[in-house]
Amino acid sequence: MSMRATLAFATLRRHPSRTALAVMGIAVAAALLLDMVMLATGMRESFRSLLLTRGYQLRVSPKGTLPFDSEATIDGATAIVTALRANPDIRAVSPGLGATLALPGNQFPSVFSLGLESDVQGDYVLEGGRDLPPPSNTTVNAAVPLPAVVNRAFLLRSGKQLGDTLTVASGIDAQLRTTARARVVVLAGEGRFFYVPAETPVMALPLRELRTLLGSAYRDRMSVAMAESRRGDSASVEAVRTWIAQTQPRVTAISTETAIRQVEERLSYFRQLAFVLGAISLGIGFLLVATLVTLSVNERRGEIAVLRAIGTQKGGVLRQVFLEGFMLSATGIAGGLLLGLVTARWLNGILRDFPGLPAAFDFFLWSPEAAWKSLALLLVSGTLAGLLPAWRAASIPIVRSLREDAVG
Template identity: 50%
Template sequence: MRTALAMLGVAVSAAMLLDMVMLSSGMQVSFRALLTRQGFEVRLTPKGTLPFDTEARIARAASAESVLLAMPAVQAVSPVLGTTLHVVGDDGSAAAVFTLGIRPAIQGDYELLRGLDADAADRMVVNATFLARTGVAVGDTIVVAAGYDAQLRSWTARRRVLVSGEGRFHYLATGQAAAALPLSTVQFMVADAGTAPSDEVSLLMVKTQPGVDAEALRAGIERELPRVTAIATADAVKSVEQRLSYFRQLALILGTVSLAIGFLLVSTLMTVSVQERVGEMAVMRALGVSRPHIAQQVMLEGLVLSVVGAVGGLGLGLVTATYLNNILRAFPGLPAAIDFFVFEPRAAYQSLGMLVVTAVLAGAFPAWRAGSLPIATTLRSEAVS
């Protein structure tokens, strides 16, 4: 019973350690994967802003796109226009939805889950939140509008579109209703609403040629297009790492605590075990068993205890990480595709390796004590007791 409880304690310690190792690098790995989807290494925003951080837009987008495509290091450009449209019901009600104007052939903003892509002027891809809030189903035709005139109580731009597919939008917050239409459709609607010229975008995503230095390309873009800010993926990841340093510090502290708990559990159990078997070990020594052999036996017992507990703990850690990840992903303002805990085989090997080293250290003192017991004195005290 005591051994089973100790193994359970080691398993909990291993699970906690694995979770902390996954947390320490999970968001960095997840954020990097998010930014490099479809190979977009550089993003262009209006000068001094972040993507969709303000209402500012890049003017003369077609000209900027031509400049980019003329660069040998650029493989493709994906323009994106973000705005708010309204879904107008038959009763005149209107539900706001954040809408992206994209080019379906080359975009990295969403992943199509079912249905047809927005590859025609009257086709719209929406997310699950949009479907749940509006009661619309894939295949329905709806009316979207922009530019509400309060005096006339009418919309200056209306369009009937087909909800052709459902997608998972990577960069938008969890729980945010979202839709995507062809870029030209959104630009025309925004222009008709009188809110912006039709040749504006919120963001330009640049796909680089293989082997291109993204930082050098970023600097070159800012020289050619001084009215934009070019953000390389490496810079964005570095900025996120600085902001997430708290999570790494927390993971380091809790990981150290879990190792300390595992050390104390194994060390205590093996010390008590040696204390209860001193007579047996003294008899073995009297029969000619060497000190190193006895010490090795104790070390192996502690190692087996730790490894068995750790293997069970790895499975427990994965279950716990999945549960915690779902809770943390529900925080408002976070992209829906961000994961806090990302499993990598390296993390499992690293956790198991640290636990094995801890087990060896924890069994060192009990093993030394078992191997250094004086034969005569120990047998005499055992006989008297």
């Protein structure tokens, strides 16, 4: 086998430019296939990881809507949250309220705000400063600045730093340019918010204080509640979801699996594109190897006839030509692996800049099993591409080929 490999390598070195171009073509095909596999599997796994960042497998939203899909809110939030927390199969419940607050006198007029309970919140991770205070039943002194956690985009656009204060307001009258309620907040901490686009300024406030700031219409409302099943397996999560649907008819409970299916329906064209381009890359790799090996065999008809004349069996010729296809494919795939990872990172950075996408969402995600299977498929495809030229090489008429080679 070592002799066959040496001969196959020497054959490929006869035309270094042609071999190099073929390897580069296979590398591009391998990179394209790898990227498409990462795209097809990455969105699903990235979205799953995003939803389970803090362990919450269920989202409770207004009836018939997805979380924050509209401005609808859930009334009677306290009773619903209390009922959920009383269920022994539910470990934790995190209510949240989303609203837009005005920023009088600031560089930008408004900010998307989240009302959260700090001890159970699953919307951000603190990266600097102080977190929101834990929920309390005591009356908050309105003269004391309200602590807030903001993201990096807010700090950059407002020109503020942690520790600075500013005024937020609600109940805006556009004609009179007045606000019904206002409150001074202190920027206590900086957080990385999972479900908000990175370029969107966002502010997190204690849920109770945000409700007060929004007025009596919001005193017992929430936009969404996240719930964590105690056992965490699919059957338990579905059982909790069914229980919520039966006992809380005014809300919709969505499990992680259901949310993934709904998002996949909206992004199905990405998967279709990945499938088409992946199939094209397989075809390109097959044709490149088949073309180069066929050219090599045609150029060496006389040489192969001599090998057959001195006793080389058909199987030996077949193995040598197969090795040529294998070496081309393996070398190209090795380069394609590196090229694919680089291009995937570049393309992921471009796609993540699309407006409206969560900051923690990735389009391309490395999945070892899927990636190695796809590259192995390309390797097999490239190796089998030498089947026809290998068979033709092994079946060359010895006498006629020697005569033609001598005459030529």
